[in-house]
Every structure is written in C-alpha cells, then in structure tokens.
Amino acid sequence: MHQCREDVLAFTKQLVNTESIVNTAGEKAMAHSLYKIVSEFSYFIKNPSFVTLAQTIDDIHERYNVLAFVKGTKGTSNRTVILMGHIDTVGIDDFNQLKDQACFPEELMKMLKHEELPISAKEHLDSGDWLFGRGVLDMKSGVASNLYLLKYYSEHPEELDGNIVFLAECDEEDSSHGILSALKVLKNWKKEHGFDYVAAINSDFVSPRYAGDVNRYIYKGTVGKLLPSFFITGAETHVGSCFEGLDPNFIAAELTRQINYNPELCNEAYGEITVPPVSLKQTDLKPSYTVQTALSAYVYYNFFIHSWSPKDVLDKLKEQALIAFKRALASFDERYKQYSAASKEPYVELPWAPRVFTYEEMEQLLTKEHGNAFVLHMNQFKQGLVLNEELDTRMFAARVVEEAWKWMKDKNPAIILFYSSLYSPRIELTGKTSREQALIDALDEAVEAVQPSYQHPIVTRNFFPYISDMSFVALSDNEEGIDAVSKNNPGWGTKHYVEYQDIRDLNVPVINIGPYGVDAHKKLERMEMTYSLEVVPNLTNLVIRKLLA
Template sequence: MLQCREEVLNFTKQLVNIESIVNTNGEKVMAHSLYTLLSSFPYFTEHPSHVTLSQTTEDEQERYNVLAFVKGTKGRSNRTVILMGHMDTVGIDDFNHLKALACSPEDLHKALLNEQLPDSAKEHLESGGWMFGRGVLDMKSGIASHLYLIKYFSEHPHELDGNLVFLSECDEEDGSHGVLSALKTFKKWKADHGFNYVAAINADFVSPRYDGDENRYIYKGTVGKLLPSFFITGAETHVGSCFEGLDPNFIAAELTRQINYNPELCNEAFGETTVPPVSLKQTDLKPSYTVQTALSAYVYYNFFIHSWSPKDVLYKLKEQAEIAFSHALTTYNARYKQFCTLSGEPYKNHPWQPRVLTYEEMEDLLVKENGDSYSNHMTDFKQILLLDTELDTRMFAARVVEEAWKWMRDKSPAIILFYSSLYSPRIELSGKTDDEQALIEALDQAVEEMQPSYPHPIVTRNFFPYISDMSFIALSDDEEGINAVSKNNPGWGTKHYVEYKDVRELNVPVINIGPYGVDAHKKLERMEMSYSLEIVPNLTYKVIERLLK
C-alpha cells in the first residue's frame, strides 16, 4: 500500500491556496502554477516535452489545461490510461464574512471553531479528520491524488507496461471548454506517440446519497445532462380585458407544474434512476412594465438521463407540453365561464388548441414557406446577436427562437421546444468491449483488495450522478441522438458548438474514483481525509497497475 497521505495532503493544500474560480483570471493562475509544479519534477525536467500548458480553443476566456505523460519502460505496450480532473471551482461569495479564508483551509478551520455550525459539520470540524475550504472536495484533493500518482510513476516508470497521461482541465463548472480542448491534445499525442487509450479515471467528488449513508461510492460511467427549453406564446391583451387574450405565463406555470418533480420523467437503467427534472429559470420576455400581458415566456429545466437519447427526451417532453397546454386551456375556459356567470358578460368561445413544435419542426416549416429570405435573415440576426456579450447561450437561444417566431404565419398560442445549452452525454460502462471489461475487472479487484484497509463500505454504481467532464471522454449516443441536439439548439454553430466527433474518436471507458465529503458548492464544503488522501490514490494505483501490468 502506498504511503501517500502526507504528500497528497500537501499537494491539496497547495492547490486549494490558489483561488481558481471558473471564468476568472484565477483559472489561468492555477494552470500556470500547476504547470510549474509538474515541470519541477525530475522526470519532466529531463523530458520537458512530456508536460504542456495548452490554451483552450473556441473560448471567450483566456485559460489553459495542464497535461503531462509518463512513458512506461516495463515493456513495449502502447496501452495508455488517462488520469483527469478539473482545477476550477465555483465562487466563494457564499462564505460571507469568511470569504477571505475560503481558500486557506487551516485558517478557515480555526475561524469555524468560533462559528455556529450544524451538528454534523461541528463534529467533523472537531474530529480533525476533515478538511474545509473551497475546492478541497470539488475537486482539488482529487487532482492532488492524480498529481501524486503521475509523480510516483515518473519515478517508477519500470512499473508501467504502457503510458500514463495526466490532465487537469479548466472550465468544468461552466462550459467544459477545458476537456473539449484537451481532446485535440489527446488526438495529437495518439498520432505522435502511438498512444492506445484504454481507460480514463476521473477524480471528482463523491458524497452520501441520503442521510445516514456510510458508503463510499465509485462510479462506472456517468449521467447525461440536457437543458430542454420552452418558448411560449399567448395572445396579448390589456389586463383590464384579460379574457380577451391568453397569458403565456399561465401556460408556463402549468408546464412547470407538469414537468417539475415528475417521476414519469425519471430515467431508469441498470437498476439506477435519475432524479426528475426541475426548473432552472422561468420568466416572461417583456423588457419593461406595461399593462399588456406578456407576448411570450421562457422556461428551462435540468434533465438527467441514463439510457434515453436527446431525441427520446424531445419526444417525451413534447408529449408533456401538450398535456400541460391542454390542462391550461381547460382551466382557462372553466374560469372564464365562472367569471361570465359572476359578471353577466357573454361567454365567447376561443379557437385556441394545444400546439407544440420542436425548434427543428418550426425551422423546417419556415424554410419551406420562406426559403432563402428567412435563412439569410436568421444568419444575419445571429451574427448581430453575437455582439451582445451579455447574452449567455441560454438567452441567445431564446432570442433566436423569438425572432424566428416573427416569421410564423399562424401566430396562435404555441410552445416551441428546443435545447439551449451544452449537452453532457451519458456514458454506459457495461463491459460490451474488451477495454470496458478490463476496466471493470481492474476496478473490482482494486476494491476487493482495498476494502479491508477501510472501515466503511466501498461500493460501485453505474452512473456518476452529477454533471462532470467524464461526459466528454466517451459517447454512448448514436448519430441520431446527437443530431437531435444540433438540429434543436438555436445557437448551434454560432454561440454554441461541440465537436462530438472528437469525443466519439477518443471513446475511452471512464470511471470515477474521487474524494469523499459533503456540502460541495456550499460554505461548509469539506472532505474526509482518510479516504480521500489514502484510499483514493491506492485504489487508482491498483487499477492502473492491473491495466498496465
């Protein structure tokens, strides 16, 4: 068993001390510091071309990945294992008056002793077995474990019959520009050095699945994540004559009631179930106050998948939107009739019917009706819209749909369904290939060997339950599934674009062996040191050892 605790702890402290909040200059500082540290290791002093600082591509920010590799000398195999993890963190504003200490674990520990804390956090703090601070769990202790291992194997290359690649990527907490750019480096190294990538090991954090859960989880594959979005139009009217129109916010509210927390939209695979969708934004698109009802509304939802494709999700959500629209109109008519009875006004039947289109369906209709005049107008509109740097990909997509809607001849109330953000693909690791089977067997053996050294159960599951860069290491979706993303994202090719073919070309099986803790992305983020600093590096070491023995 590797005696690695103190070295991994020291690396963790070094990394946490550097504030590297996503989309800030800190990401760049972090990358340069990590590159300097790696370059100081004797192996990389002797082989400087084996470590690189690589700027991201197609990125509005200036930031970098850090990559390195060690070539084994035990044999002539080109089998190559990737160790990966992200160096960016979420922000620190939630630390409030302790903000200045967020990235200083030892000082933060002392300050927290004087704070009123929940019982569990207080117990962890006083035990001395937990480290607090931004990034200690998500996921700089994971990078520290990989940093230790790349250093170890650089000093012991004779243990490797194959090669070990280290990747510390930026921008995991936002747009995944880091890992997507790293795919280009992996491709180049494959051509230059003949690397045969057989496995990837991520080191993102793991947490209890419920109160009282003592398991420490390792994940094979990962959940997929989509952002289905809805542009909703009604029929405008003065609020003093509210039943002469249809408020799109009313439809949006019914849509959220239908979709939010709906177990019918949980995706089960391999005995594991995703959490249901939940709304992340709901708004109308009025620029300012008027006494006219809104012309349109916009809502989007987080949506996790295990086995469904993006095309499947569109089909299911179109059905749910039709149900919601029908419910909204039924309620509207019932209330209108009740109002007419109270007021004595005559009831007038409105002609509205539930109408739901995907963006692809609307585009096909508009191109058919208007030809190049529509297509050219939308191309120009998107280029002008790109000049507004305040628009993120989600609002950019909404504005494109809003503009396209102006070309619709039939402007009766409708819901347009589309995707407005990055699709993080799902990954199944079922043993269907030799590389998958070898990785599963190596993991199972590593857990069996390490379990006696740790008091809590180490349990493997099939899907990492959070969004992570693991999604861009392999691809389980077919072309039809990916096309459903590109054809239904209004910003595709302008504000947003992903080379999913690069992911498919790499297509390496991936697992997650990461630090254990609680409250990631919260003020009391903390990791349990025994598992994170000792068990995690040794589990990862044993997997590498078996794959490259």
C-alpha cells in the same frame, strides 16, 4: 498500500491556496502554478516536451489545461490510462466574512471553531480527519491524488508496461471548454506517440446519497444532462379585458406543474434512476411594465438521463407540453365560463387549440414558407446577436426563437421546444467491449484488495449522479441522438458548438474514483482525509497496475 497521505495532503493545500474560480483570471493562475509544479519533477526536466500548458480553443476567457505523460519502460505496450480532474472551483461569496480564508484550510478551520456550526460539521471539524475549504473536495484533492501518482510513476517508469497521461482541465464548473479543448491534445498524442487509450479515471468528489448513508461510492460511467427549454407565446390583451387574450405565463405555469418533479420523467437503467426534472428558470420576456399581458414566456428545466437519448427526451417532452397546453386551455375555458356567468357578459368560444413544435419543426416550416429570405435573415440575426456578450447560451437561444417566431404566419399561441445549453452526454459502462470489461474487472479487484483496510463500505454504482467532464471522453449516443441536439439548439454553430466527433474518436471507457466529503459548492465544503488522501490514490493505482501489468 502506498503511504501517500502526507504527500497528497501537501499537494491538495498547494492547489487549494491558488484561488481558481471559474471564468476568472484565477483559472489561468492555477494552470500556470500546476504547470510549474509538474515541470520541476526531475522526469519532466529531462523530458520537457512531455508536459504542456495548452490554451483552450474558441473561448472568451484566457485559460489553460495542464497535460503531462509518463512513458513506462517495463515493456513495449502502448496501452495508456488517462488520470483526469478539473482545477476550477465555484465562487467564494458564500463564505461572507471568511472569504479571505476560503482557500486557506488551516486558517479557515481556526476561524470556524468560533462559528456556530451544524452538529455534523462541528464533529468533522473537531475530528482531525476532515479538511475544510473551497476546492478541497470539488476537486483539488482528487487532482492532488493524480499528481501524486504522476510524480510516483515519473520516478518509477520501470513499473509501467504502458503509459499514464495526467490531465488537469479548467472550466468544468461552467461550459467544459477545458475538456473539449484537451481532446485535441489527446488526439495529437495518440497520433504522435501511438498512445492506445484503454481507460480514463476521473477523480471528482463523491458524497452520501441520503442522510445516514455511510457508503463511499465509485462510479462506472455517468449521468447525461440536457437543458430542455420552452418558448411560449400567448395572445396579447389589455388586463382589463383579460379573457380576450391568453397569458403565456398561464401556460408556462401549467407546463412547470406538469414537468417539475414528475417521476414519469425519471430515467431508469440497470436498477438506477435519475432524479426528475426541475425548473431552473421561468420568466416572461416583457422588457418592462405595461398593462398588456406578456407576448411570450420562457422556461427551462434540468433533465438527467441514463439510457434515453436527446431525441427520446424531445419526444417525451413534446407529449408533456401538449398535455400541459390542453390542461391550461381547459382551465382557462372553465374560469372564463364562471366569470361570464357571474358578470352576465357573453361567453365566446375559445379560438385557440394546443400547438407544440420542436425548434427543428418550426425552422423546417419557416424555410418551406419563406425560403432563402428566412435562412439569410436568421443567419445575419445570429451573427449580430453573438456580439452581445451579456447573453448566455440560454438567453441567446431564446432570442433566436423569438426572432424566428416573427416569421410565423399563424401567430396563434404555441409552445416551441428546444435545447439551449451544452449537452453533457450520458455514458454507460457495461462490459460490452473487451476494454470496458478489463476496466470493470480491474476496478472490482482493486476494491476487493483495498476494502479490508478501510472501515466504510466502498460501493460501485453505474452512473455518476452529477455533471462532470467524464461526459466528454466517451459517447453512448448514436448519430440520431446527437443530431437531435445540434438541430434543436438555436445557438448551434454561432453561440454554441461541440465537436462531438472528437469525443467519438477518443471514446475511452471511464470510471470515477474521487475524494469523499460533503457540502461541495457550499461554505462548509469539506473532505474526509483518510478516504480521500489514502484510499483514493491507492485504489486508482491498483486499477492502473491491473490495466498496465
């Protein structure tokens, strides 16, 4: 095994010391700092065009990716392995009075010795084998591992029959502008240098899956993530005559009861199962207090997938929404009857029936009813709305649906189902192509070689369980699956757009070999140094060597 611990640790600290919170100027500073580090390797002094600082495309923030490559001289192969990792982090507000030390591990750890800590964190702090600080785990130690390998091969290109590409991308923690922009550079290099991308190795962090789990995980492929969203309309009334209207919050509550934590909505594939959906927002769209019930409500849920497509998810959730709507109306009716009996006021049969549309269905209906007038109006509305930078993609989508609803002739209560955010595609890596099989074989052999020298089990699983930029280097969905995303996202083409064809063009099998630790995104974020600084670079290196032998 390479004795790389001290080198990778030095790179880790150097990267962590530059604060690079997503959507701040720190991302730009981080990219410039990293570009400077790489540019000063002797290989890149001789080959300055082999390293680039590439600005993101169609992005309201000025930020950059750093990409570099080493061309092997051992043979004439064009096989190329991409080493990728993100350089942005989440914020540091949770560090409170230790904010100034958040990006300086040594100083932070000295201060933490005087804090009251959970037992495991205290043990880690005292062990001498754990490093604390924002970004040490997620995921600057992973980038440092890749940086070490880039430097090594820049000094020993004669050991490579093929090439390695180093990619450090920004904006992973928010909207993936980094990786989506980097695809353009990777495609250009493919054309210009004839690179044949055979594999990508991501270096995002891994954690225990449950309390007491001692495994260190490596992942083939990744979970997909969607944000199914529901615009719910009711029938407005004065709260003093509450049964004359239908509160959309009542339907929203029933919908959340139906969808939240529902095991029926877990997607099993290859013996692995996603966590169920959970609500990330639930609100009505009343701008201020009045004694009228709300006109509409808005909810959205996190939704992970392994084998389902975005279209499958719409079909399943339309069914769930219908169940929830029926239950809400039945419950409303029962309570209304009880109230009528108690108050001696007459009961009137409910005038509403459950209605659920996808955004695509509503748009088709309105285009059919109103023709070009509706299409023109909505295009102008969206163009105007884009100027409001305070609206994120999710609220933008809700406002578009709200505007379209005004054109509905039948204003009876309804649920409109749509997507309001980025779709991070799922990736299955099963060995169905020779490239996939070659990567799986290389990984299995690498684990077998390294395991005897490391005390904890190194275990391979099929789906990386968190959102990551792995989602944007390959595509397991067909056209129909992707169409379900573009046709059902009201912000598509104005507030939000992804060139999924770029992903399809690259389509490289991807695995994740990353640092191990706990409490990512939290104040006590920390990584185990032996695994992260020694095992990770060596495992990654063995996979490279098997693929580019």
